[in-house]
Amino acid sequence: MIGVDRLTVTFGAVRALREVTLRAETGQITAVLGANGAGKTTLLRTISGLVTPRSGTVSLDERVLTRLKPEEIARLGVGHVPEGRGVIAEFTVEENLRLGAIVAKVPLEEGLAQQYEAFPVLGQRRKQHAAKLSGGERQMLAMARALIARPSVLLLDEPSLGLAPLVTAQLMATVAELCATSDLTVVLVEQNASSALRIAHHAVVLNVGSVVADASAAEVAADERLRQYYLGMVE
């Protein structure tokens, strides 16, 4: 479980998050939605320690994460797949995965075998440089690299960005399956609200740094006002 309590983040005079409070339950997908600049990425970066909040706390189960270094938070089991995916282009597919496995508790070979089974295309391309992968393959690599460490929490930042709808659908199905088969807590940041709401259990809508809605995914999806004003879902 990830708990965010009255989190405020400022960059100079700009207030990126204002008193944001939310919970991402264990074994569930919590979607964080909102327009560009709503503070979604800042929220994830604060959870994983890249951004230090001005006030408020982030906790993993009972443990307060605020002010720990990102590498220590990662070692506690928080996996973060950053926006733009962050695969290391100069590394081969396998080197990227080996890097992800640095903090893993299972043996490297076992972890690699698992990820190649889950994402067969990565197995076929294990010796290739990540620079040669397509956008969808890079996203898979970024996910596999986070998952090989067996995190208890997975933070996904705009996984659908720049992907074809079919690839996005496959990816979302993979996330949903992961969540259903393990106790993984997923925080899914998306601009593409409809595909996120399809798999999420819970949804939080941010607008200029504040929470404007916090409800089940079904309720958010059914709320005409939210859809129109904050999610840009106009039929």
Add this chain to the structure above:
Amino acid sequence: MDGFLTSRVVTDILGGLTNGAIYGLVALSLVLVWRATRVLNFAQGAMPMFATYLGMGLLSYSWPYWVCVGVSLVAAFAIGAVTERVLVRPLYGKPEINPIVVMVGYLIILEAFAAAIWSTTPRSLPAPFSPIDWRLGGQPVGLSPFSLFEVVTALAVMGAIVVLFRYTRLGLQLRASALAPEVSRLLGVRVGRMLTLGWMLSTAVGAVTAILVASNFFTGLTPQLMDGIFAFGFIAAAVGGLDSPVGAVTSGIALGVVLQFVGDYLNSNAIILVALAILIVSLMVRPNGLLTRSAARRV
């Protein structure tokens, strides 16, 4: 055959390879630090010089030679670590000129301290192997047991660095920290430690170089020991590409051979001029280095 092996050309090539191995090591140590922390370390010669004084100075207390070498390496690791933590860390993310100014100042301070403590009189270090050239049919071949030792040591150090970076978990983390620090931290890599380790390794490579240079009968150990060598190593690193360890080492060796011919056939005063001309031409033609892929690197 004997005539060929003792010919002027072969002698120059062998002598050039020996010098080039040293330039290659200096270039490699510069690249290690540049890749990890984007700092052009102008004290790259002075830091190992200091470590060499600390370690090899124990020879006067009749400590065994190889123990002194070991102490020099440990001192180099320590100097590298302290320098990165205390002097360099506050400079990350600052304008590029800041670390340059700080490192030049550090160079001057280290050399002044060394002179104050140990004086500027050269101390001769015993060469662990004979520095007298082998002879074939009465003619020197341009290679002595010591210069062979220099080349073998240089190749062994370069090989060890390659194995460390390519094939080990630690090497993977060192490379990742240099290429993508933020992503590495998100994956649990302790990037700060990796950067410190990069400086430690680089200073240790430098100490190996400094000991080899100081063991040369004609130089001996002085506070300015590495100044000239640093210049050639720097040129080699710039020509080969500051991001490319292979490029730095290769161009170091090539530079050694070319300059040996220049010194022998032209004039030894022309060596530094030719070296600078090579630097200027290569910066005009391939500003990123001969062996760096020319595409901009995405960090």
